[in-house]
Amino acid sequence: MPLSFSLRHDAPDALDTPLLAIILPSEPTLPETLAALDAQFNGAIARTIARRDFRGGKDETLLLVGGERGVQRLLLVGRGSAPLTRTTARRAAAIAARQAGKLGTGAMYLYLPGADPASIEGLVIGAAAGSWSYPDLQTQPPEKDRRARLASVTMLADDTAANRAALEVGIATSEGQNIAKRLGQMPGNYCTPESFVEVGQDIALRHGMQITVLGRREMADLQMGSFLCVAQGTTQEPRLVALEHKGGPADQQPVVLIGKGLCFDTGGISIKPAPEMEWMKFDMMGAAGVMGAMEAIGRLKLPINVVGIIGSTTNMPSGEAVKPGDVVRASNGKTIEIINTDAEGRLVLADLLVFAKRFNPAIAIDAATLTGAIVIGLGGNAVGVFSTDKAAADEVLAAGVAAGEPGWPMPMWDEYKEQIKSDVADMKNTGGRAAGSITAALFLQEFVDGFPFVHLDVAGTAYSQSDLGWIPKGPTGTPVGTFVEFVRVRAQQ
Structure with a gap:
């Protein structure tokens, strides 16, 4: 109940x-x-x-x-x-x-x-x-x-009217967080890419949103070789789900929210160590955050256009899995040398960012449990915020503070790009351990074309491996609050 x-x-x-x-x-x-x-x-x-x-x-x-x-x-x-x-x-x-x-x-x-x-x-x-x-x-x-x-x-x-409105915002946000946390807490054999389809369909039906669902064949038709190479090692159908909340004028450019949805991440051929690998069921919290935000936005009937896009699969080792040294081609034509198959989230997000362009975004914000490097740098207290657009980054940072999900701005200097240069392709999917969260963000920037973009690395904040006192260990609900607050403020402008 x-x-x-x-x-x-x-x-x-x-x-x-x-x-x-x-x-x-x-x-x-x-x-x-x-x-x-x-x-x-x-x-x-x-x-x-x-x-x-x-x-x-x-x-x-x-x-x-x-x-x-x-x-x-x-x-x-x-x-x-x-x-x-x-x-x-x-x-x-x-x-x-x-x-x-x-x-x-x-x-x-x-x-x-x-x-x-x-x-x-x-x-x-x-x-x-x-x-x-x-x-x-x-x-x-x-x-x-x-x-x-x-x-x-x-x-x-x-x-009062103001307090009643606040109550409704609180309820909508908490219901969105509940969706995100439930998806996160479900074990990997319960939360699959199909779970995101089911949750998306339910949200779309209740709030009158348009939903688009793509599978392996449709993504192959769109030449999403970057996303699909991650899904090579699993028999589960990968899914791209897009939800459209059309609360604003028909010609209004939407806010586009994008989430990484790795329902389980073994690391693939570059397999992770066995201890604590069970926590990798949380590698889909970016996608869960997008779903939760769309639920809250739908409940609040915000007068703004918003698109939520998630890409979901599992990263598994098998005879068909992508290998270190392989080269794949993303849907914008750029080629990627796979150095480490455990740097898979950025490969999924690359094709999602190209897909987002069809919506003519006013801004695109992605959230992903992307790198262990951000956990080393910021711990569990701050979201890593990356953008080459300072105004956009500041707007997202303000939303995070208001929502109780504070972030910290990280550099995206061109000098770091040297680390992801490849001898055989346009780029490598990882630049090594040094500045790992920064080179990951710069990799994503290569797939952004013509719209402001902010990347949120929530690897340290979307879930906690210890009891935080005010909430138990497990999913925290981040980044639902940031997404909802950002869209609320945009809707008032």
Whole structure:
């Protein structure tokens, strides 16, 4: 059952709820709006703050237990000393939702003193993120041992038009992230290229979008030798899926979002080491992010034209797999010497970028778990942002900050191109370990023709191999928020 959200303008002491989560800043004082509730708890909230048992630190929680009626449990959640933003509200709400899940309350009220529309968006997105799970393949415990999943969240805030609009944005974004995270968490034998076709068809049907699906034969007709060489080693049908949201004028150039969808990446003939290879089921998070963004854009009915394009296959070793030293030809005629078959995502994206030109993009933004080098450089805290167009890069960077998916601009100097020069083809598919994420971006730039382009390397941010506290290990939902925020701002211009 999907998580439901609502707004309610009411006093905290007037509630009858199994759980009220109150989000407070670092070194809090008791807000006047909580005085009556504190009296119901016999002054426990004020004493807790005065004794500094709760100091409002980031991710700090403290649970107070009430009576059989009214507020039965009170959870204090700290948001730290950072200014109140959508991002800080999101994190605190996620912490609250995770605690609600552990308690098994089923329902929760959220109160953030001073909440504005931006922070309400964050509360919704955070609560959805904190309560998200993928139990589909797990045997559930006996009924008597189960804890109720969080099913409803009510924000204590004024029921104004601005707050209602913020609620809808938060719901749309979180539903998009849920799609992306579900695709990511599915094992490679469950999430296949056909899964992207099914999800795309569902999104298109519900939101009135046009969908185009290409398979191996259609891509061969378009001479997509770069994409298809990655799919040589698998019997699964590779898929290119394009979704068109036509919310703007017919002659408006669309924003084009592009995603890498490697449902599993063994590395091919240049096979990866066995330890932790299971994490390579997440090599399709760029494509999942595009699908999630199109869901959110469709839900919001944004008045702008947007095209979402994903390319999906698996990278497998076999007797038919592409080999190091092979030369393939992309759909724009450029030839590529394959140096390392594990540098496969850029080969898929190359033909997607050529395909995108038919839509006459106002801008194209791709997202891909493209390189380990970006993880070494930026860790799991920032998206690598690459573009030769500073204005376009700055616009994407601003969207990422607003969405809580911050990026960092990386250089794309011509000097790095020397590393991908080939003796037998127009270019090599990798320039070696040095500056690996930069040479990958420069490789992609070779397939862009006549439109602004920004590349997002989300290898360090689209999923996490450890519990982050506010969300568990696994898919994070990045880059759905960045895509949606970018398109929202463009739609308002």
